[in-house]
Amino acid sequence: MDEQARILQALGGVNLAGHSVQGGMALPPPHGHDGTDVDGRKQDIGDILHQIMTITDQSLDEAQAKLVYFFNIKLSTY
Missing domain, CATH: 1.10.287 (Helix Hairpins)
Structure with a gap:
């Protein structure tokens, strides 16, 4: 398992489409795509x-x- 997958697994429920992480944390949207x-x-x-x-x-x-x-x-x- 590569390091990125291991980190995502450690974070728990990660929703890549919505850029949110379980626990109320939000990842920043990709550059130029947030409107x-x-x-x-x-x-x-x-x-x-x-x-x-x-x-x-x-x-x-x-x-x-x-x-x-x-x-x-x-x-x-x-």
Whole structure:
């Protein structure tokens, strides 16, 4: 028995046509076949990426400010 079949058997009642797994878990539908608004999904992904980049920029700014602060303290102690 291959690994994929073993995993499916371990999950129990798997309905591949409906993409559902016993216990209320749902597998994501295949790409492009769910009928949702693709542009809306792209916008959501873009928004999430923008938030991640903003957080990253803030973290870098904070790290740089700390570096400058500690560098200035080190220079003032000599």
